[in-house]
Every structure is written in C-alpha cells, then in structure tokens.
Amino acid sequence: MHQVIELEGVAKRYDSAGAPALGPLTFSVARGEALAVTGPSGSGKSTLLNLVAGLDKPTDGAVIVAGRRIDQLSEHALARFRREHIGMAFQFFNLLDDLTVTDNIQLPAQLTGTSRRKAAARAGELMEMLGIQKHARAYPGRLSGGERQRVAVARALVNRPALLLADEPTGALDTASGHDVRNLLMDLHRAGQTIVLVTHDLTLAEACASRTIHLVDGHVALDTYAQAVR
Numbered sequence: 001m002h003q004v005i006e007l008e009g010v011a012k013r014y015d016s017a018g019a020p021a022l023g024p025l026t027f028s029v030a031r032g033e034a035l036a037v038t039g040p041s042g043s044g045k046s047t048l049l050n051l052v053a054g055l056d057k058p059t060d061g062a063v064i065v066a067g068r069r070i071d072q073l074s075e076h077a078l079a080r081f082r083r084e085h086i087g088m089a090f091q092f093f094n095l096l097d098d099l100t101v102t103d104n105i106q107l108p109a110q111l112t113g114t115s116r117r118k119a120a121a122r123a124g125e126l127m128e129m130l131g132i133q134k135h136a137r138a139y140p141g142r143l144s145g146g147e148r149q150r151v152a153v154a155r156a157l158v159n160r161p162a163l164l165l166a167d168e169p170t171g172a173l174d175t176a177s178g179h180d181v182r183n184l185l186m187d188l189h190r191a192g193q194t195i196v197l198v199t200h201d202l203t204l205a206e207a208c209a210s211r212t213i214h215l216v217d218g219h220v221a222l223d224t225y226a227q228a229v230r
C-alpha cells in the first residue's frame, strides 16, 4: 500500500443550496508523509479530517484509507476500521480521568481483542518511546498538558495505525509543552509514521510536516512539499 489516503472527487455539503463546504478534492497522501492541513477558520479543515477519519460521510466522491473505501461502510464497520487503522489525537486529549496512564493507552488495544498482556507490553513500549514511563501508574489529572498529549498520542498509536490524525494537538498547551509535542510529531514522522496534522499554527506545520495543504473556502489553495529531508 503506497497511498494511505486517496480522495477522489470528494465534496461535502452541509446544506443543499450554495457551494460545498469542502471540495471537490482529489489528492492522495503517501505512506510516511506528514501532511499539515492549514487554512483560515471555516476553510474546511475539520470537515476534511472528519471525512478521512470516517466520522462523517462525503456528499460526493470516494474516500479510501489504508486501501479500503470507507465512505460506504456501515457505522459498525467504520467504528471497527477506525479502531484498527486510524489513531486520533485531539486538542483536549480526551483521556479517561478514572483510568491510569497505562490503562488509557492500552484500552483501544483491548477493544480490538488484543490480550491484556500484549496490550500492556505495547503500552510499555510506547511509554518508553514517548518518555512517559514514569507516569505509568499516574492518573491523567496529575500530568502536565504536554504529558497528557503524549499519553493521548501513545493511545492513538497502540494499535499501530496506518494513519495518525492530530487535530490542533498543541492548541491547548503552553509554549514549552507545545514544543514537546512538536518534537514528538517530528520523531514519529522520522520513524515513518504517516500523519495528518490539522493546525492553525504555521510554525508547527513547518516544523513537523513534509507537505502542507492550505485550504481556502474548501479548496486546496496551496500544496507544497518541504525542501529538505529532515
């Protein structure tokens, strides 16, 4: 599988009159790319992310992720597809405060039927990789914003997803924690993880992304590749 995302004539209308909120768009994202999606408020970034995550369906076109056409799947099949192939990290982490860091991270693995032992081993590996192993038994409420985002990213990666989607992952963080998460995304990109990062922050996009798509009024106004291989 060379292309992790393929969009073919994808458009989304929220209301039948007027122009679509997004598209029509045709582009693909290759394995190992770190794509930043930027653009002003209302330009369609979240709409695009929701379509790629299978959280919403396009009005027209085909959305193919990890080789599978997802826009025609049932809700049940989509939920399963997401658990197995897509990891998501959001601005506000969405961690479960009553579970420890380890349990938060291994939960999606257990939901896909991985044994507790294997899930714990994978969680341990990720905590080490992301530098949060000393918080393994802590509850998320005791951690800094940057640490919580690391936990959220570890949870997103526990099932080795083909695609990591990050929606304003530094949006709720102070500058130092934001740098921390930026470095984490850079490391993941270097390790070959395919990433789609939605952000208002052009410095973050420039630092982490090998390619940037700039949306204006639901269309791709710019599609640029970073010059240097980092």
Ligand SMILES: Nc1ncnc2c1ncn2[C@@H]1O[C@H](COP(=O)(O)OP(=O)(O)OP(=O)(O)O)[C@@H](O)[C@H]1O
Binding pocket: 014, 021, 039, 040, 041, 042, 043, 044, 045, 046, 047, 048
């Ligand atoms: N559920 C919805 N129902 C109706 N219109 C919507 C809905 N979601 C988004 N829109 C409209 O679609 C357009 C694109 O919105 P979208 O949220 O994708 O933009 P965005 O670039 O993510 O904005 P922001 O940066 O503010 O989050 C906007 O005009 C928005 O008002």
